[in-house]
Amino acid sequence: xxxxxxxxxxxxxxxxFLFPLVHYLWLSSKAFSVMTGLVAINNNGANWIRLLxxxxxxxxxxxxxxxxxxxxxxxxxxxxxxxIILDQRIKGRGLIRAITLLPWALPTAVMALGWRWIFNSPYxxxxxxxxxxxxxxxNILSTPEITWMxxxxxxxxxxxxxxxxxxxxxxxxxxxxxxxxLRLEGGNQYSAFIKITIPLISPYIFLSLVFRLAQAxxxxxxxxxxxxxxxxxxxxxxxxxxxxxxxxxxxxxxxATIMIGSFLLLSTSCFLAYLIINQTKSLISNxxx
Amino acid sequence: MRRKSALLTIILMWSLxxxxxxxxTSLSTPEALIRPFSSISERWTLENxxxxxxxxxxxxxxxxxxxxxxxxxxxxxxxxSIPASYALARSKTKTTEGIRLILFGVALFPYVLLFLSLLQxxxxxxxxxxxxxxxxxxxxxxxxxxxxxxxxxxxEISTELEEASILEGFNLFQRLKLILLPILWPAIASxxxxxxIFSWNEFPIALTWISNSNLLTLxxxxxxxxxxxxxxxxxxxxxxxxxxxxxxxxxxxLIYQRKIVSGLTxxxxxx
Numbered sequence: 432x433x434x435x436x437x438x439x440x441x442x443x444x445x446x447x448f449l450f451p452l453v454h455y456l457w458l459s460s461k462a463f464s465v466m467t468g469l470v471a472i473n474n475n476g477a478n479w480i481r482l483l484x485x486x487x488x489x490x491x492x493x494x495x496x497x498x499x500x501x502x503x504x505x506x507x508x509x510x511x512x513x514x515i516i517l518d519q520r521i522k523g524r525g526l527i528r529a530i531t532l533l534p535w536a537l538p539t540a541v542m543a544l545g546w547r548w549i550f551n552s553p554y555x556x557x558x559x560x561x562x563x564x565x566x567x568x569x570n571i572l573s574t575p576e577i578t579w580m581x582x583x584x585x586x587x588x589x590x591x592x593x594x595x596x597x598x599x600x601x602x603x604x605x606x607x608x609x610x611x612x613l614r615l616e617g618g619n620q621y622s623a624f625i626k627i628t629i630p631l632i633s634p635y636i637f638l639s640l641v642f643r644l645a646q647a648x649x650x651x652x653x654x655x656x657x658x659x660x661x662x663x664x665x666x667x668x669x670x671x672x673x674x675x676x677x678x679x680x681x682x683x684x685x686x687a688t689i690m691i692g693s694f695l696l697l698s699t700s701c702f703l704a705y706l707i708i709n710q711t712k713s714l715i716s717n718x719x720x
Numbered sequence: 721m722r723r724k725s726a727l728l729t730i731i732l733m734w735s736l737x738x739x740x741x742x743x744x745t746s747l748s749t750p751e752a753l754i755r756p757f758s759s760i761s762e763r764w765t766l767e768n769x770x771x772x773x774x775x776x777x778x779x780x781x782x783x784x785x786x787x788x789x790x791x792x793x794x795x796x797x798x799x800x801s802i803p804a805s806y807a808l809a810r811s812k813t814k815t816t817e818g819i820r821l822i823l824f825g826v827a828l829f830p831y832v833l834l835f836l837s838l839l840q841x842x843x844x845x846x847x848x849x850x851x852x853x854x855x856x857x858x859x860x861x862x863x864x865x866x867x868x869x870x871x872x873x874x875x876e877i878s879t880e881l882e883e884a885s886i887l888e889g890f891n892l893f894q895r896l897k898l899i900l901l902p903i904l905w906p907a908i909a910s911x912x913x914x915x916x917i918f919s920w921n922e923f924p925i926a927l928t929w930i931s932n933s934n935l936l937t938l939x940x941x942x943x944x945x946x947x948x949x950x951x952x953x954x955x956x957x958x959x960x961x962x963x964x965x966x967x968x969x970x971x972x973x974l975i976y977q978r979k980i981v982s983g984l985t986x987x988x989x990x991x
Contacts, residue, residue, distance in 0.1 A: 436806060443859060444826060451833075454837045530735050537966050537970075538923075538939045539921060540943050548745065548959065551955065593984070600984075649832045649833060652924065652939065655943065673833070674835065690833045
């Protein structure tokens with residue numbers, strides 16, 4: 432009985448998640464592109480050698496990592512502050528929560544277009560203000576050194592609410608008695624934050640960190656619509672590079688190799704991050720009396 | 721107290737300003753956009769909205785497509801995930817713990833990487849340009865989170881209530897319909913909204929599966945408008961599209977804020 436109930440879900444999930452992994456592994460060992468007449472030919476790992484020597488792949492790995500780490504750390508910091516404020520008793524809390532949630536709920540592709548206009552040069556509001564102040568135009572979306580920061584800002588705007596809500600759930604699960612007890616023992620607000628709040632919300636922080644890092648590493652819509660990967664490929668993410676190889680160069684073998692390669696890198700770094708966080712966690716819990 | 725409301729204002733501004741700016745842009749004439757700080761006689765216009773509704777196909781077609789796709793996906797996800805969650809919640813073996821862990825890992829997977837294989841499947845079985853077909857991968861992508869949320873909710877229901885109804889002679893279908901689902905209603909509602917939002921916002925798979933411009937979903941249509949002209953981008957038109965594409969979700973979030981929050985947070989606590 433149990434099996435029958437689970438079967439449809441299991442089949443669909445394996446079709447959509449497991450099949451691609453097997454399919455990519457197979458593809459990554461083949462030359463399979465418009466050059467081979469869309470026929471799969473064994474190429475003895477040539478895709479993998481090409482990947483290791485592909486400057487653009489490593490550049491994109493660097494860019495995607497830089498994007499993911501910068502935006503997720505900013506998001507986490509802001510989310511903790513926002514969650515603490517939303518945790519207070521305030522009038523109209525429902526409406527306020529709805530408004531803070533709004534950026535998360537809107538389609539990324541749609542708002543990416545909105546941000547493109549905000550950063551537009553010379554007519555977007557930011558450039559209008561700099562010109563009003565008599566400053567040089569910044570050309571945010573056409574200066575390779577800073578364009579990626581604009582994508583970070585848009586991502587922070589979009590996904591901070593998600594982390595904030597999860598951390599808010601953590602804050603609201605802390606029984607008030609704990610704070611009361613600490614206050615009776617003569618602890619101040621700061622020590623309450625360090626001794627009670629942080630340790631008790633750390634599972635929530637950990638969860639949202641893992642979730643967001645994985646998502647940020649697969650960033651696609653935001654950058655595709657906001658910058659198209661430019662200027663000079665400076666904001667191109669891994670997922671975009673795989674997409675371009677498949678859809679523009681019609682090189683499916685290499686596209687699959689990029690995806691398997693980045694997936695391997697991602698899972699290794701997730702595992703390492705997990706080890707590090709576990710270590711720090713046990714360090715923190717050892718400090719507790 | 722004053723510091724708190726100051727901080728609160730900053731947070732609300734941060735969330736709202738980009739949206740308000742879109743609204744302002746969508747109602748402005750091109751002259752007003754180019755020279756916002758000088759005095760122009762004609763500053764406000766509804767021209768952008770008129771144009772976007774007269775595009776070929778008109779903009780509401782995309783809203784309609786996204787809504788239909790969202791509803792089908794939500795429905796499919798529910799009818800597949802509810803039985804699976806029930807089974808998962810009711811059996812307590814090592815395998816179910818393993819399944820839960822696998823589901824969690826799958827829910828984390830950056831699904832954008834799946835597009836190439838999914839495209840291959842679409843080509844093989846001729847599933848491109850079909851919103852019903854597109855709802856199949858959407859459902860599969862929504863299942864892990866839906867099952868995690870719903871099985872956590874099933875676990876809350878005491879087995880005694882169910883055993884009593886078994887003694888009354890109710891079969892599984894009757895038990896689900898008359899006893900379990902009414903109690904589960906809040907969890908089902910939160911899950912539905914999260915699935916609907918995911919489906920409404922999904923981009924890479926819709927981008928590769930749909931090419932017929934009458935069947936485009938909202939995000940892909942927006943990206944198409946963005947890619948259409950590199951040099952003279954009609955930002956007023958864009959902004960009107962952004963506003964129109966945001967309004968349905970804005971309403972959804974305002975009405976179901978509580979459900980969304982509880983869905984997300986339940987997922988965080990029990991997932």
